[in-house]
Amino acid sequence: MGRAFVYVILGGGVAAGYAAHEFVKRGVDHGELCIISEEPVAPYERPALSKGYLLPEDSKKSFIVHRVLNFGQIRQSLIVESSMALATVELDMLAQEIGSRVCGGEDDPARLPAFHCCVGTNEERLTPKWYKEHGIELVLGTRVKSADVRRKTLLTATGETITYKILLVATGARALKLEEFGVKGSDAESVCYLRDLADANRLVNVMQSSSGGNAVVIGGGYIGMECAASLVINKINVTMVFPEPHCMARLFTPKIASYYEEYYQAKGVKFVKGTVLTSFDFDSNQKITAVNLRDGTKLPADMVIVGIGIRPNTSLFEGQLTLEKGGIKVNGRMQSSNSSVYAVGDVATFPVKISGETRRLEHVDSARKSARHAVAAIMEPEKTTDFDYLPFFYSRVFALSWQFYGDSTGDVIHFGDFLGNSFGAYWVNNGHVVGSFLEGGTKEEYEAIAKITRLKPEIEDLTDLETQGLGFALLS
Numbered sequence: 001m002g003r004a005f006v007y008v009i010l011g012g013g014v015a016a017g018y019a020a021h022e023f024v025k026r027g028v029d030h031g032e033l034c035i036i037s038e039e040p041v042a043p044y045e046r047p048a049l050s051k052g053y054l055l056p057e058d059s060k061k062s063f064i065v066h067r068v069l070n071f072g073q074i075r076q077s078l079i080v081e082s083s084m085a086l087a088t089v090e091l092d093m094l095a096q097e098i099g100s101r102v103c104g105g106e107d108d109p110a111r112l113p114a115f116h117c118c119v120g121t122n123e124e125r126l127t128p129k130w131y132k133e134h135g136i137e138l139v140l141g142t143r144v145k146s147a148d149v150r151r152k153t154l155l156t157a158t159g160e161t162i163t164y165k166i167l168l169v170a171t172g173a174r175a176l177k178l179e180e181f182g183v184k185g186s187d188a189e190s191v192c193y194l195r196d197l198a199d200a201n202r203l204v205n206v207m208q209s210s211s212g213g214n215a216v217v218i219g220g221g222y223i224g225m226e227c228a229a230s231l232v233i234n235k236i237n238v239t240m241v242f243p244e245p246h247c248m249a250r251l252f253t254p255k256i257a258s259y260y261e262e263y264y265q266a267k268g269v270k271f272v273k274g275t276v277l278t279s280f281d282f283d284s285n286q287k288i289t290a291v292n293l294r295d296g297t298k299l300p301a302d303m304v305i306v307g308i309g310i311r312p313n314t315s316l317f318e319g320q321l322t323l324e325k326g327g328i329k330v331n332g333r334m335q336s337s338n339s340s341v342y343a344v345g346d347v348a349t350f351p352v353k354i355s356g357e358t359r360r361l362e363h364v365d366s367a368r369k370s371a372r373h374a375v376a377a378i379m380e381p382e383k384t385t386d387f388d389y390l391p392f393f394y395s396r397v398f399a400l401s402w403q404f405y406g407d408s409t410g411d412v413i414h415f416g417d418f419l420g421n422s423f424g425a426y427w428v429n430n431g432h433v434v435g436s437f438l439e440g441g442t443k444e445e446y447e448a449i450a451k452i453t454r455l456k457p458e459i460e461d462l463t464d465l466e467t468q469g470l471g472f473a474l475l476s
């Protein structure tokens, strides 16, 4: 049994949704495009899973706009949440634009179909009906178990062979398991990972049954920080455990990290740093009662959330495509070592022009833009130049919100009010600004730091840059 398509998108996450949208914008014909996804639902905005999805059902959030905007040119159903946001810059900007005209009221946690792609960039919401109307075949709940790039075929776990002319690999990544670090027991009922909708549903159930209890969050990265905030909002006592000396060690400086750690501590979160989990304690019903740490500490636990990083899903292509830095190596057109195979999103290692390096980025903006770029290169090759991407990361927790652009290498210059809620940093490498960070900025301020990072101005005097602070970006 088998089907043939001109274009196949393998994976049904963020990059797949944005790629499908771009294919339609560029005029794909009915029946030409197929998406195969292991997930049972159409592509959605994955960032919602650690934010709006985890809100308690009865939360009263006066600052939430829950849809129906018919204001100026904005005529779209949206979810805009100012502290537990679906969290995209675009939505932030929109929220600021509409200002006091927003309506309050409904405040349920985010649920599909509200956050299907591409609401994260304030574009149309691609429901299953949209795919049908555009003649796109959605093969959902179906895992591809092998790929043959020479024959241009994919074999699904249901035994179907799907043939393509062009393949777009958008398989994303999977969460690393504690077992990979020699710890047993992470399949226990109250141990949660968070990558997909099934994980998020499980997490919501475990949180509900742990209300008023103790949670241990393993990992001080994005999942750890965002989930810890959600747990607090769900009235669960949180202890975060991670091996580094401070949270968000891949990006934050010690000074930036200490601001967030103090903010979290004021919300009741405890931090245990410089150590890792070694084992779980269970009761006679196999329910977790505590976690044991390498430093000898025992922490009581009704539930555990694990966010210890990811591995890109490249295994189907090992030995067939060139891999680099853990991902599928692609050129500036997102094309792999096989010219009929493109890769985008978390799984792709691509040349970042601005830094002259190849990088694999694990963030939603990169997934969206690399997907759109690959489709442009596929459909209009002669008009498409190399991808020129400025790395962009962000997060929003509690009432906090930060953005980062560029590269976090070189000397760091902090600026602003670390006792208030508006501060930032520039990274200066080889005499040029290469990265910038801002907490609590306005739309104009975020745009200014993005612009300055893209321009890479020469810096002669670091002290002068420190004195000018945000003004340097605003006045440049």
Ligand code: FDA
Pocket: 010, 011, 012, 013, 014, 015, 016, 036, 037, 038, 039, 046, 047, 048, 049, 050, 087, 142, 143, 144, 145, 170, 171, 172, 173, 194, 195, 196, 313, 316, 344, 345, 346, 347, 361, 362, 363, 364, 365, 367, 392, 393, 394, 395, 396
């Ligand atoms: P993504 O993981 O979205 O999709 C991969 C798809 O491929 C999945 O549907 C998977 O089932 C499917 N698949 C894999 N192997 C398959 C196979 N063999 N057969 C069939 N299907 C297969 N970033 C950010 O910038 N800001 C944020 O706030 C957040 N927040 C956030 C929260 C949470 C909970 C997570 C897990 C992640 C984020 N991120 C984020 C990261 C962001 O979501 C991520 O970078 C993008 O989802 C990557 O998009 P991709 O499409 O590459 O992978």
Ligand code: NAD
Pocket: 050, 181, 218, 219, 220, 221, 222, 223, 224, 226, 241, 242, 243, 244, 248, 249, 250, 275, 276, 277, 306, 307, 308, 309, 310, 362, 363, 364, 393, 394, 395, 396
């Ligand atoms: P991460 O890489 O951000 O953080 C992993 C953390 O795991 C490290 O900071 C470290 O503290 C910890 N760690 C590593 N090994 C450990 C061990 N053996 N024991 C205990 N702790 C250990 O990864 P994540 O937080 O798991 O996030 C997963 C993915 O989801 C990433 O790709 C991330 O970019 C994405 N995500 C992004 C956002 C965002 O951009 N706002 C939000 C949520 C998730």
